[in-house]
Amino acid sequence: MELTETIETILAHRSVRTYRSESLSEAHLQLLTEAMRRGPSSSALQNYTVILITEQDLKEQLARLCGNQAYIAQCPLFIVTCVDLRRVEKAALARDYPYRASDLRILLSATEDVAIAVQNASLAAQSLGLATVMIGGVMNGSREIAALLGLPPRVAPLLGLCVGYSDEDPKVIPPRPRLPKEVVFHRERYQLSEREEERLLDRHDQEVISSGFYHARHIPFDELFPAASVDPVGPDGYGWTEHVARKQARLWWEGATEKLWEDFEAMGLRLRRE
Numbered sequence: 001m002e003l004t005e006t007i008e009t010i011l012a013h014r015s016v017r018t019y020r021s022e023s024l025s026e027a028h029l030q031l032l033t034e035a036m037r038r039g040p041s042s043s044a045l046q047n048y049t050v051i052l053i054t055e056q057d058l059k060e061q062l063a064r065l066c067g068n069q070a071y072i073a074q075c076p077l078f079i080v081t082c083v084d085l086r087r088v089e090k091a092a093l094a095r096d097y098p099y100r101a102s103d104l105r106i107l108l109s110a111t112e113d114v115a116i117a118v119q120n121a122s123l124a125a126q127s128l129g130l131a132t133v134m135i136g137g138v139m140n141g142s143r144e145i146a147a148l149l150g151l152p153p154r155v156a157p158l159l160g161l162c163v164g165y166s167d168e169d170p171k172v173i174p175p176r177p178r179l180p181k182e183v184v185f186h187r188e189r190y191q192l193s194e195r196e197e198e199r200l201l202d203r204h205d206q207e208v209i210s211s212g213f214y215h216a217r218h219i220p221f222d223e224l225f226p227a228a229s230v231d232p233v234g235p236d237g238y239g240w241t242e243h244v245a246r247k248q249a250r251l252w253w254e255g256a257t258e259k260l261w262e263d264f265e266a267m268g269l270r271l272r273r274e
């Protein structure tokens with residue numbers, strides 16, 4: 001089957017977390033902007049706002065607010081993409097129309113718009129020989145980032161993208177593993193028994209364990225149970241399922257969930273049921 005350049009770019013994807021200091025040209029910034037604009041959007045509402053950030057001081061503050069992710073300060077361009085529930089509401093209210101839309105529904109479709117725009121920027125960047133990593137950590141400090149960037153009410157930072165020239169050796173960091181196709185993709189109907197799913201995931205775990213992928217990526221057991229002194233799972237048992245199980249079980253979630261509700265409310269999103 002013919003591999004187009006677009007498909008080759010998609011298949012060569014990997015996230016990069018070490019960047020050279022070399023800045024991007026204005027032409028690069030314009031191309032990434034156009035790639036984001038061209039993405040489809042739900043009902044053509046284009047419910048997003050994008051801030052392109054190259055100032056070092058701002059990037060350093062953002063790196064801290066996104067959960068201390070140093071590569072945000074290191075990359076020459078950090079793109080913050082926000083869900084924007086303000087622009088279309090203003091159009092309705094300016095005509096004295098009621099705003100009957102559901103913020104929850106609009107937030108979900110705006111999130112889809114944001115993801116498409118950011119993925120377009122990421123692929124466009126990679127097709128230009130640049131490297132990227134998406135930053136969901138923006139949600140950790142959404143309200144603080146909104147204040148730092150001077151965003152109007154009802155515009156909430158959601159997803160970031162680091163862009164720059166990679167300083168990673170692709171031979172040292174091979175493409176990240178993916179789940180077996182049979183676990184995720186089905187033809188016509190869902191076709192996987194729980195037992196078959198467990199067998200496939202178990203095999204996948206064994207493969208990623210022997211590849212060493214999770215060696216330096218363990219989530220420490222005391223992030224789940226601070227009083228525990230011994231991790232009951234050794235390196236030979238730490239595969240994909242152990243990793244994602246630990247991600248869901250982190251104590252971090254308790255504060256983070258409440259903060260997200262408070263942040264969204266403070267930014268003017270009306271999501272809780274009355």
Ligand SMILES: Cc1cc2nc3c(=O)[nH]c(=O)nc-3n(C[C@H](O)[C@H](O)[C@H](O)COP(=O)(O)O)c2cc1C
Pocket residue numbers: 013014015016017069133134135136137138159175176
């Ligand atoms: C919505 C989204 C949010 C992400 N947030 C972060 C993040 O905050 N920090 C980070 O280092 N990587 C982040 N990533 C990158 C993922 O960790 C990465 O895509 C995944 O591990 C697979 O690796 P690959 O992209 O190299 O194939 C994010 C990816 C997506 C799609």
